[in-house]
Amino acid sequence: MDLTISIVTGFMVLGAIYAIHARDLLSSVIACAIVGYSLVICFLLLKAPDLAIVQIVVDTVTLIIMVAVVINSSREEPYTKFDTQGYITAITGILVIVILLYFFAVSSQTLDVLGKSSLRMAKYYIEGAAQKTGSANLVTGVVFDFRGYDTMGEAVVLVTAVLGVLTILRLKGKK
Amino acid sequence: MKGMTIIVKKTTQLIAGMVFMYGIYVIVHGHLTPGGGFAGGVVIAGSLILVTLAYGGDFLKLVKEETRTTIVESFATILVIMIAVSGFLFGMKIFFNNFLPKGIVGHLVSAGVLPLYNIFVGIEVAASIFIIFLSLMIFKEESPK
C-alpha cells in the first residue's frame, strides 16, 4: 500500500510541476483539476468512500469556476526575464523550503508506520457508535452527532463565503 | 449569454432530472451508505449548473433565480441551527442533542435527528454553490466587452 500511494502521489507531483510552469493558463487550470482527480484514486485506495464522492464533485465545480474566469482573458503568460527581484524571490523560496524540510525530518520520527496507527482517540468513537448514534455510517455519525459544532461552523463559513462573493461581484461602484 | 445547440439541450432534458434524483438519494441515505449532506448538496448544485449552462441566460432570468436562491439558503441555515438548539427542550440540557428515537440500525427511518440534519445541510450547500456560479454568470453578462 505504501508503494502504490507513493506512485500515484509521484504522478500528482509531476502534474503539479507542470501546472505551475505552463505557458497557457487554460492548461495550467486543467492540470490542477487532474491533480484533484488523482486524489480521488488515493482516497479509494485508503478505504474512504465518503471523501471520494465529495472530492470528485467539488473538483468538478472548481474546474468550472476557474475556466469561467480564464476563458475570455489574454491566456498567455508572457515570458519575462529574470531580474533582481526574480532572483531574490527564488532564493527566498528555496531557503523557506530547506528550513521546512529540516523541521519535517525532525517531526516525522513521531509518526507511526503507515497502516499501524495506534488509534488512541478513535477507540472511543468506534466502539458502540452504531448503538449510541443509531446510524450505520460511522463518518456521518461522527460529523453530525459527536462533532456537531464543526458542522455548524462549516455551514456558517459557507454562508460567509457566499456573502463575500455577492458583495464583490454584485455591487456597482461609484460613478 | 446564448444557450448551446439543440443536441446539448435535448441531452440535458434527459439527464438533468436523473442527476437531481441521484443527489436526493445520496442525501436521504446519508446514514446508511457513504455520502451525506455535503456530497449530495454539491451533486444537486451540479445538476442546476448543467441546466443553466445549456439553456443560457437569455432563456432563464438569472437575477430572479439568484434572489429566490438566497432566500432558500437563508431559510435552510436557520433551520439547521434551530434543530441544533431544540435539543435543549428534550432530555439532557446540551446542544446538538440527538433526541428522537434511534430505531434499528440499518433501516431508513433511524438515527434520530440525523436525516433531518442531512436534508437541510444538503439544501444549504446546493444553494450556496449555485449562488456563487450565478453571480459569476451575471457579472460576465453585465460587464462591458
Add this chain to the structure above:
Amino acid sequence: MIAYIMCFVLFMVGLYGVITRRNLIKIAVSMSIMEISTFLFFALVGYIDGGVAPIVDPADPVKVYVDPLPQALVLTAIVIGLATTAMLMAIIIRLYHKYGTFDIREIKKLRG
C-alpha cells in the same frame, strides 16, 4: 514512510508556486495544490492495514474499521476549500476587469 515524504514534496511544490509566480491564476492554482496535499496527509494518518470502510453492517460485524475521525475532519475541509477558491476567483475576475492584466507587478505599479 515514503508516502509521507511524497505528500510533503507536493506541499513544497505548491508553496514554491505561491512564492515565485507572478500570474494571479498560477497563485490560485498553487494554493489549491497545497490544500490537496493536506487532505492526502490526513487520510494517510488514519489508515489501518486490513481495515474496511467505516460502514457498519448489522449482519456481519467486522472487528477492524479504518479510523473515521480524520475522514470527518477532511470532509469539512474540502467544502471550505471550495468556498475559499471561489472567493479568490471572484477577486481575480474583478481585478482583471479593472486593470486588464493578471500580472501582480503591473497591478502594483498602476494603483488606480
